[in-house]
């Protein structure tokens with residue numbers, strides 16, 4: 001299993017660095033689950049929270065309309 005991205009870089013997920021949290025969104029802008037991302041339980045919980053907050057601030061879209069009709 002891949003090492004947790006946030007543990008490896010010794011950072012915490014934050015909406016302020018949404019380039020980092022955006023990596024954990026699927027092409028359809030769904031949050032990638034822990035099994036696929038390799039993020040640890042602690043950071044996955046923080047990540048989910050930060051993604052929701054980033055969406056609230058309109059930094060990230062709720063859904064992607066790319067490739068959809």
Ligand SMILES: [Zn+2]
Pocket residue numbers: 004005006007008039040041042043
């Ligand atoms: Zn971690």
